[in-house]
Amino acid sequence: MLPIHLQARKNLMPRAAYIHVPFCSHRCGYCNFALVAGRLDLVPSYFEALQREFHSQLVEPREVDTLYFGGGTPSQLGAEGLARLAELATHWHPLAEGFEWTVETNPADMDAAVAQALGAAGVNRLSLGSQSFRPAKLELLERDHRAEDIQRSVELARQQGMAVSLDLIFATPGETLQQWLDDLRLAIGLEPEHISVYGLTFEKGTTYWGRRERGELESAEDELERDMYLAAIEELAAAGFEHYEVSNFARPGHRSRHNEAYWRGDEYYAAGPGAARYVAGVRETNHRSTTTYLKRVLAGESPVDEREQLTDESRARERLVFALRRLEGLRREDFAAATGFTIDELAAEAIQRFVEWKLLDDDGQRIRLSREGLLVSDAMWPEML
């Protein structure tokens, strides 16, 4: 691997950066993200560790086009903490002209001071963990916000000139199609620039997993979940949102540029517990435990827990699969130029079969998922990797 400064000269440096903020007031039953609940006492060490990690990873400031604060709940840091994080992050990652800077927030944390701090720092995109507008569903999901908080957060964001993205979860236990449509319409009514919809998944290690094992919770029927997903696609399209990735919908010109970098196979920096980076062909993930992360970094050790150097071919295959998750699909020409492999030498046989089964559309230049293909796409990827 080339030293970072040499790569810079070759202009191969990542243009995106992700900062993980692990703090949450509590852990929601379905969530298996890297976080610590109720440990704001660790914030000072966290800043110290981030500073050190930036220093050792980056050596010198690295300009980026997109910056993303995810969590956890970045808004747990409060106005002051967010201002400090913003300063630290933009010191190490100065933003290029025309940047996109997203911060994930919990609607419950969003007040005028937080909005003010974000706006003043230059954040121009707010990703709201809204999930639902229905009180019973929010309670089941163990969320601590209410529908009014979502509305207030959107208004505050608007005042600061920030674009808004809403996250919504569907197929929660007992949810009906109509209830989901109501959530969707309420979200659309707030006129966000961007909406992400996620079918609820039961992840090992969450309390939801255990509750389902014990029969206390039931996952939605496949057929219902499919209908809900299809309904979302339809409703959002009708409201002028472009479906551009499996779970993501945007008004024209408002896609998440940061996330698109992931799917295109571009490289990105990352810092914080559990954060994943992709730099110089190497994928690394920091230790998921916040305390281990802090201990390691503060002791001058690397926080990296997993590291993987990809071969050119597996890089190309990975790009093929993740890029195909975008609805616009993949142009043969672009793929070959970016990877040095042609799509057909990697997966001609699988593609031909999927086209035959009407799961993929292929016009000779571009391949993309059909509607049916989109719904079962996870079963297609193993044959292309």
Next chain:
Amino acid sequence: MRSGSPCALAFWLGTAELGDKPVREPPPRPDLWPPASAATFMDPKYIRNFSIIAHIDHGKSTLADRLLEVTGTVSLREMKEQLLDDMDLERQRGITIKANSVSMRVKHEGQEYELNLIDTPGHVDFQYEVSRSLTCCEGALLLVDAFQGVEAQTVANAYNAIEHDLEIVPVLNKIDLTHARPDEVKEEIEHTLGLDATEAIGCSAKTGLNCDQVIKAVIDRIPPPTGDPKAPLQAMVFDSVYDEFRGAIIFVRVMNGTVKKGARIKFLQAGTEHDVVELGQKTPKRTAKPSLSAGQVGYMVCNIKSLGQVHIGDTVTVARGEQAKALPGYEEPKRMVFCGLYPSDGQDFETLREALGKLQVNDPSFVFEPETSDALGFGFRCGFLGLLHMEIVQQRLEQEADIDLVQTAPNVTYKIQKKDGEWLEVHTPTRVPEMGEIEEFQQPIVRVSFVMPAEYVGGIMKLCADRRGIFVRQEYLSPTRVMLVYDIALAEVVYDLHDKLKSTTKGYGTMDYELRGYEPGDLVRMDILVKNERVDALSIVCDRRDADTRGRAVIKKLKQEIPRHMFEVALQAAIGTRIIARETISAMRKNVTAKCYGGDISRKRKLWEKQKEGKKRMKSIGQVDIPQKAFLAVLETGEEEGGVKSR
């Protein structure tokens, strides 16, 4: 005659040379036993040859160990549990697979005796080997657990011994247990076997209690062998094992005459001649001797490189001079159960062939030949003496060769007469001709003896009736224990009878069986079609009246085992062109990961790569991926037992 197939030999020596070239010599053995003062032959009067017959777990190997200890053959220090069970597998399973022998010397009333214990396999799969071993004995210890009492194998083995005219000495083991019920067990022995159990010896093989009495009874009650040491050599081969350095180690009982080291001998059945490079007795280590004479039991080493050349039941005589007649009762090994073994990865075909060849050097009773399946590719059809034998061979394959295997459901050999009069022996269901061409369809029938507590008689009778068994007789071994005897198709036994017996009797029932012969049956070949393609490896032969039930059960099981695909998969069971059962696996409706951001990419890629590997291990029929487990779906019975399958 030049011996050895080039293939086996090449494997064994690592060269392709043929002939009786001496094999690598082991280190010299200074411990010749007995001392040089031994006479040229042992007076048969002072020899006793006996075996121990018992049900599994009744303590046969433990008693053998104790006898070795009591006679001082093995000192306490050298004692390792169950000395006679040489093979690791035997130790693991606590069962005897190969026959074995050990010679003990003991002083009794001032006279030295040679006691040869011939340890016989206890399982029905090795019936022929057992019968050959028993021919080499004059008596047998009938060992019965003083708590468990008489079991199916006890009866089968005891009858076998009685048929061989052996003097039977009943011994009750575990007499020291609090729950021992010696009087009732004696009664069971008398009832079932018609033996006089009044003088049965109560002992504990574990503690050694009364084991000296057992030795005394062997000498006093078992008759000495007859036979003339000066007559022409006539010896029975009762087993052989393979030694990496010495080749075949042949176990023999000398019936008449004397065999000396260096002699040129002849196997009468095989027609081959060899030089005896070493002979001796096991004590229990192999101990060389200058000769073996009438009545004695021992081993011979003749530079034979494959056990395939040594036939159990064969007669050894001299190659020059006056030859003895062949001993009666010789048979070729009968393979009763067949299954297909396929490498999961087609690349492993040659490795599997080598591994099977290597196993066969040690165990010629197992056979294999290449076969091709549309579903499974290139593999082998393998024949075994029985189910246990099949399990043993598979286990050895897994232990000794690192090959991932797909096994097809076991089946028996059918005899089919075609309309044109031609008879076929069919080991593979797919080879069964179309029904229209069949004049007569025969299957092997076995006589099964069940022994169980009386309360389960009804359940077993129902089980046998369901399996179309023919009732033969019922006997009360004691007021609480019953023996039921039925004639049943071997296919039913292979299918699930043992599992059913165990579940019906809560584990207290035991069974044993012997082959009766072939009988015509109302049999059909049932095929399974996946997405309209016949999966040859899933075809089975079954009774016409069971076909619907079996067909439905197999299809239902397949529906569970085959994952959803991106298209609909039709499953059908058919007899000829008639569809008897049908199910559909509907197409996958939703399978898509919602969240896929920076940190998810590696994780997802790894997951999908793993799924890709998993797919590779499945077999593809048409475009349908069938997991290996599904090939055993044909063993499904379609009966529910409180929701839990005993298999």
